[in-house]
Amino acid sequence: MPRTGGVYSPPAGTKGTPNTTIQSVPYNSFVDDLTADANAARPVTAGGTGATSASGARTALGTDDAGNITTGTFNDARLPLTQSGKVFTSSTFLKGSASRWWGFIDNTDILRGALGYDPALAGLFMNLHDATGTFVTGLSLRQNGAITWGGNTVWHAGNDGAGSGLDADLLDANDSSFYRNASNINAGTMDDARLPITQAGKVFTTSALLKGTVSRWWGFVDNSDILRGSVGYNPTTSTIFLNLHDGAGAFVTGLALSQAGSIAWGGNTVWHSGNDGTGSGLDADRLRSLLPDFNVNPNTVPTRGGSSEIQAAYVYNPATGVTFGSDGNIYGGTFWGAAGGLYNWLNANKAGVYTASTRDELNFPIGHTVLVSTSNSYDRNVAVTLYLNGTAYYSPTVSGTALSGTWRSRGNFTGQGYAFERVS
Incomplete structure (x- = not known):
């Protein structure tokens, strides 16, 4: 009879009953069953190996899987001489x-x-x-x-470091030629004794100062070392000098700028907007680029003549546009017309007296009065166009040439006609 879950149970009907005869068939079957079970591989659950061979027993018991070995330590002789790579999770020592x-x-x-x-x-x-x-x-x-x-x-x-004997090919990634190039020196201050007396031009990106309690100078020399120019400061007089020298180095002339505010060129006062004007003594050749002139010439400054007169072709005021002309007329732009002048404006706009004798005169002065014989009726001060009529009359009807200007009725007289006055 097979085991159930590895547990053996006798066949049914094999147990004897007291005071009864044992049957040979059931008994023999039971003995055969015990024999078969004893000769079969005992299950692991029953304390056996579950196999009838050593390899089968190792498989059944799991001893052929090193992963099932959870205790103890392998004997060193059991470890192979040749192994694949390993990962050690703790320190490994050679002792x-x-x-x-x-x-x-x-x-x-x-x-x-x-x-x-x-x-x-x-x-x-x-x-x-x-x-x-x-x-x-x-x-x-x-x-x-x-x-x-x-x-x-x-x-x-x-x-x-020092004394180590280290012989480097590079220092800070640079070879020795880098450190022999003065352009690569970017820190510290060069000792004055290392600077040459003669140098090429330099560009200073910060102020360059000459220090001392006595005069200090910047000089300019030619190829023969002759001083041709100099810029200096005298602390005693608080003055800056810009001097020029001749081919022998001798001083010729110069500009002196004093802290007190004066400027002199060759010992002569230099004029500027701070010291010119009244009382300055400035003697100019021109005034606003114009030369003085006693005569009546354009683009000149008028001056007084021998009789203290001011001679000029005309005098013009740009602020008002008024011009006093040499012809005695006063021209005023927006005041009296662009070209007519005050004289002509007065002639054109003020009452005048006609003194001519032209029979057919058409242009009478303002204020002139004529008598018009007409049967027409006009209101006072009405404007009417007047015409020449024959050799002796003026008429409001078209009979001849019209008179110039505007004429207004100034009233009727005895029913015979009207008096008309020119108003413009």
């Missing part, structure tokens, strides 16, 4: 009183690299080997602080 090494070999088992510690030398070593396994070179880290590569000292921040 011993003699040198111990981690080695790196190629596929032909030739040592190509090694990392080791020698307790006698108190140093770590990283070595490189050639294709035959022969040592070539290596890095040595000593407990006393020394570092060597191939037997040569390795430099670092703790052993470089």
